[in-house]
Amino acid sequence: MSVNSFGRLFRFTTWGESHGPALGAVVDGCPPGLPISESALQPFLDARRPGQSKFTTQRQEPDQVRILSGVFEGRTTGTSISLMIENVDQRSKDYSEVAKAYRPGHADYAYDAKYGFRDYRGGGRSSARETAARVAAGGVARLVIPEVTILAYVVEIGGDAIDRANFDPAEIDRNPFFCPDPLAARRWAEQVDAVRKAGSSVGAVVECIATGVPAGWGAPLYGKLDADLAAGMMGINAVKGVEIGDGFAAARLSGEQNADPMRPGPQGPTFDANHAGGIAGGISTGQPIVVRVAFKPTSSILTPQPTITRPDENGRSHATELFTKGRHDPCVGIRGAPVVEAMMALVLADHKLLQRGQCGG
Amino acid sequence: MSVNSFGRLFRFTTWGESHGPALGAVVDGCPPGLPISESALQPFLDARRPGQSKFTTQRQEPDQVRILSGVFEGRTTGTSISLMIENVDQRSKDYSEVAKAYRPGHADYAYDAKYGFRDYRGGGRSSARETAARVAAGGVARLVIPEVTILAYVVEIGGDAIDRANFDPAEIDRNPFFCPDPLAARRWAEQVDAVRKAGSSVGAVVECIATGVPAGWGAPLYGKLDADLAAGMMGINAVKGVEIGDGFAAARLSGEQNADPMRPGPQGPTFDANHAGGIAGGISTGQPIVVRVAFKPTSSILTPQPTITRPDENGRSHATELFTKGRHDPCVGIRGAPVVEAMMALVLADHKLLQRGQCGG
């Protein structure tokens, strides 16, 4: 039942806390014989890595991934692949405030309510550092789906959206925002810098497109491709919304406007539009898979917030105030882009194997 | 791995097609000793039942639920509960057109691509009739969580939203739209009637609130309460988007605006706001759980759409046109409200048991 695992045939389990010695993932179900190496996985971790610009947290983590099992002579063996990333910059600081009171907007109170206590150092298990593990697992997933190209990018920060007319995929890696619109990237640099200096934070929307997914992946009715994507994306730290294709906008369309008419094409059907985001009835249609993910603003801000203390010996909580002194991302959605990509890869790899297992191809 | 099952400790599996003899659900993991009867489940099915107003499909189905196992002397026994609903109004009609070509926007093409063929009568397994089975299962789930009150209602149809100032829960059952705003209900009656007469369709947004959920339900990191809700909701027919709390709007807020400050209260903390929708770090906080779900317009419309035929003996598809003659909902989102309620109950029941199993309470 493993609540720290995700996937069916291609399945991974993560472990680790923000300030523990390491974190990692065990990938189970990866087909045998795929060429793999630590250096092939590292670029995905590097893309997510903190401390690379002033717009992300200044925690310095090399995020070097090690492969501890499941690989022999440079190829996957079909057995479980253990990936480990050591934490090196767990700054020793005074956590007594956070230990005694709950940071509003964070998982502190919820963890205490659930487990009775919590590892309060840097958020413990609820820290976004865990996403390094799924990005590593996502790197393995990509080996399973070489026919698929996945691209995630930020389309909106603090309500300022890109202009689709400026969309240039090559731009995405040229700025620290994974932004496909160079003009928006420039505006965001100013906006996020101001936010950062003010000790505030801001939300973002990430879009992810997967091209090359053949028709037929997805497993109705409770393993639908879109449902699995929704679960995967909503489970990323700070995510509050997920939509496929036109998503919430589709609720405002008529049936005629929302139709994706089909035409015969040389290699399968062509579609006049892709309102559906490449998924119908939970199954891929051969069109690009389109997902959009909403990230809330980072809960860590410098403005003190009213909150309560952990219950004292009489079981009573007291009013207090708290603000977050530690290093943090002013816009956690930015570094969310590589994580969204990884989740897309993980879901697709799983469904490719499922399709092969159940339907033979 | 059961792709027709949902849930972990409280788990259900559905079966059945639109035009088969029956459909049903097997509920596994329901605790023993809960009072249950067919008549206690029936109201939930009645709420979802078609043919009750001119705004929904005219297919006449009594949707009588039968309990075939797992109950003894009016109480659940702890073993698997089999629920069955017979189909009675599978109108015998000519399906030759749908058999030969793919209805755009429907799952027809995707099913063929996946399985090589499909039960084309009324959409087969991909029909929204399946939701009757999960509504029945949801009725069982509600027995497990008597402390929780769940209310789903339509907040927007075709872009016309309710006025929150008019919100009246008592109104929801007084109109055929599950609409909490009497003025909006009147406007929608006109709008949907016009859409129906034009053979068109329109989308909708459903909101669902669960109150009474204690803090501590949810299972980080890959069984998060919000991730499970996202999967459950996105898996409902015609759903294209899911958001928790402020959802996509949160992406436009600053950290200060999005904060949910806490104060000591007589029975646990009180919160100044609920931008988070009752979930932090994947765990309930004790605030109301708030989910919004976007339904696309029904794909079945009377306007002919360009589409393609099934491949002929030479593997070639041809251009054709298709429009949907059968009975259908002009706004599938309306009857989605009881289904959203059911999914909320199913997810919460599961997490209550999980919390008890892992943490003892």
Place this chain on the structure above:
Amino acid sequence: MSVNSFGRLFRFTTWGESHGPALGAVVDGCPPGLPISESALQPFLDARRPGQSKFTTQRQEPDQVRILSGVFEGRTTGTSISLMIENVDQRSKDYSEVAKAYRPGHADYAYDAKYGFRDYRGGGRSSARETAARVAAGGVARLVIPEVTILAYVVEIGGDAIDRANFDPAEIDRNPFFCPDPLAARRWAEQVDAVRKAGSSVGAVVECIATGVPAGWGAPLYGKLDADLAAGMMGINAVKGVEIGDGFAAARLSGEQNADPMRPGPQGPTFDANHAGGIAGGISTGQPIVVRVAFKPTSSILTPQPTITRPDENGRSHATELFTKGRHDPCVGIRGAPVVEAMMALVLADHKLLQRGQCGG
């Protein structure tokens, strides 16, 4: 987590009690396009059906299987297949004794301890009638593995074993004991008849061989083919032991005696022996899969046994005596043979799909 389900990619869930209206199975994950019909499944149910000789229970059940979903135009669709078998001979009798006290050797006390109460009519969910559902599911599983031939037979009743020199597969269906040795069958007829007349019961050992399983099925380390077989067989009512290949006898051999030397053959290796029972490291080797299953004597006997009552209003149990008046099998192992066959098919179908999913064939 579904504790009423079994299997990974090919997965089934059963429901139903001895004296409920019906019982059944939902099969999920069956590949699409396989020819299937109720009449093709019926022979497997007929083989297990009670009341066919004086050596089995006299309960008269036609055990007609109905397919309610997942099949279209005579072929599996790839969606969940619902199988239902109605109970018709739930004899109305006085259960007050069994309701008030626990039959020793039965699950009565354990069910009460677990669930707080139980459906005491004919054993409720713990009745061996449930095996009809898995035999039906096993019939579907066989469609998935046409390359495999499965044969189960009784090799020992009450300590009287067959003579391997007399082994004749054709004999198995010619006697009411699934006995491959005609001489043993004659001896058993006398023995079991005497047991039956004495109101006693006797144990049995069933052996099952699957030929045609290619090398490579099985999923180390916690989905090993032998581990899954052990789980499947041990879960059959009245089973107390499972062994693969030489099983317990292998513990008495030396490494030299237990070796299965290999030789090059025209189509893969040949083996000098099959001590391993066709499985090494949890993976099939291409040799026949050999499993032996020990059934205890039926717990229902006419000799009164000391036992205790359900706790009274003061929570106190009292000494009493109980003997089983109802219809029962004098040797439950006999009808176990078709159930063992079904479980073998169910495990192998699952592993065929797994192998295809993970390793591509």
Place this chain on the structure above:
Amino acid sequence: MSVNSFGRLFRFTTWGESHGPALGAVVDGCPPGLPISESALQPFLDARRPGQSKFTTQRQEPDQVRILSGVFEGRTTGTSISLMIENVDQRSKDYSEVAKAYRPGHADYAYDAKYGFRDYRGGGRSSARETAARVAAGGVARLVIPEVTILAYVVEIGGDAIDRANFDPAEIDRNPFFCPDPLAARRWAEQVDAVRKAGSSVGAVVECIATGVPAGWGAPLYGKLDADLAAGMMGINAVKGVEIGDGFAAARLSGEQNADPMRPGPQGPTFDANHAGGIAGGISTGQPIVVRVAFKPTSSILTPQPTITRPDENGRSHATELFTKGRHDPCVGIRGAPVVEAMMALVLADHKLLQRGQCGG
């Protein structure tokens, strides 16, 4: 679906190969707040550790377990617990022979058939070194079930059984055979020494008893306590048979002989006997759980065995001979005792949580 995972609510996943840098387990679902430390887990690993007498393999592994996550201030946090054991004595030797041909009785051929190739160093993933990981996980499981006492011991080596009259639990830790009969231990010392010197091997039977298990653990019908034990035990390297209570001997008893009559006792019922091994209908009865496990003789022997080479470039295998030069246990069943104990703990911990989750206690 994770084939390298075991358990439902208390679930672990293992990884690692015989000659990789490390091996480990991730334990998911452990309740929060349990006191835990590396030094508390170490004794279980020490009991299984090789090289402690001349009767086991001479590979020298300290088997130091490290806890990498899921623990804070000496208590479990409720999140995933990562356990790692480094390999230190992977002797660099010439594996070219094993790389080119299949050791009979080992998983070499099966792994190649399944995966297309294999890590041949010391058996790779199929090595019994993996059991160190489950012994570590078993140490965590024991924390969950402090009410239960588990004791595994060897009852038979090479056909030479202990005398039950000599049974002394205190004796088990006083000899290198986990033998409760001092006289048998002396005989075995001679026998196993002779076997070892002859380069041969010998099988064994391990018995395991768990006392203190309350009535009510186990989850019918496909999560039965005995079925889960069977799966867990059969999945241990070299195991070929599992029996519960009287097991295969029960097949030779009459219903009267096999009865376990019940009497009212001061704290629940007392039983006249325990033929059932503490489990009825898949649920614990409150009696001691009794399991016996058959280990085949180690397949590694010094006598050359006929075998075949890996297919050459023409896909053809050739006849050859192979014997195992490496370090190995002359009787792998001996060190199986701590592994059987661990699997018992793992299954029981899982069922305790399941019972709490489903039935509330």
